[in-house]
Amino acid sequence: MGITFIAGRLENVVGWYHSHPGYGCWLSGIDVSTQMLNQQFQEPFLAVVIDPTRTVSAGKVEIGAFRTYPEGYKPSDEPVSEYQTIPLNKIEDFGVHCKQYYSLDITYFKSSLDCHLLDLLWNKYWVNTLSSSPLLGNGDYVAGQISDLAEKLEQAESQLAHSRFGPLMAPPQRKKEARDLFQAALSCLAQVRARQVQRVLCLSGRGVGKLKEESQLAKITRDSAKITVEQVHGLMSQVIKDILFNSVRQSSRSGSESSSPEPMVEA
Structure with a gap:
């Protein structure tokens, strides 16, 4: 801060930002400690998290802003307003610290300088x-998501086997029901719009869990829905490009062939 004042910049630092490539916008244990320490010595101060990988895959900016609660404060047990997919290897870190901070509403704008730079690019x-494809560019990310989804299904199956309702069903039947649920989600989500998907998933989550918190299978269904919707959007962009460029060229070529004069044949 002293260096900025010496340089003539009298503005205070109001926050910090970092990225979570591929695993969502939230605060880890280290992030919570960093944010809590800065809030003690300079206010206002907030933490901004950006996920560039999901931004490219979903086609919208994946960004979050957070502040930590005071030390010793216990927030009310209210359900999370917006569901987000957390990889299996990050769930423990997410769950331990998710009650120590809260999210802020975000609005962002594009300045005239931003417009000029984007036009140059x-x-x-x-x-x-125009030639790039999100389906090809995000292949590794999608493969990682599907692998993570498979691990979550195996974990849910093992938890169901060790639950008190586990002995009521044979292992093949449990496996078949988990696979049928996953396949039903994929086939359903490929045919409806994104808004309709969210409504269907909310209803399915209530029916499967019948608890205050959403069951593991319902969360897996939401994760599979997210993957499916992003893939459908990528396919739609490719279809639009094909219609705009390839169809016009083919129609112009067929029109030129039909307008060419027929060869004269001597009798």
Whole structure:
């Protein structure tokens, strides 16, 4: 702070930001400690988290802003307003510290300088933008999501086997029901819109869990829905590009062939 004042910048630092590539916008244990320490010595101060991988995959900015609760404060047990997919290897870190901070509403804008810079980038790389495909560019990320989803299904199956309701069903039947639920979610989500998907999933989550908190299978269904919707959006963009460019070229070619004069045949 002293260096900024010496340089003539009298503005205070109001926060910090970092990225969580591929595993969502939330605060880990280290993030909570960093944010809590800064809130004690300089206010206002907030933490901003950006997920660049999910931003590219979903086609919208994945960003979150957070502040920590005072030390010793116990928040009310209210359900999370917005569900987000957490990888299996990050769930423990997420669950331990999720009650120590809260999220803030975010609004962002594009300034005239941002518009100018984006126009320069578009004029230089427009060919790469049109020829790129999110399905190919995010192949590793999607493969990781599917692998994580498979691990969650196996974990849910093992938890069901050790629950008090486990002995009521044979292992093959439990496995078949888990697979049927997963396949039903994928086939259903590929045919409806994103808003309709959310309504269907909320209803299915209530029916499966019948508890205050959503069951593990219902959360897995939500995760599979997210993957499916993103893939459908990627396919839609490819179909639109094909219609705009390939169909126009084919129609113009067929029109030129039909307008060419027929060869004269001597009798």
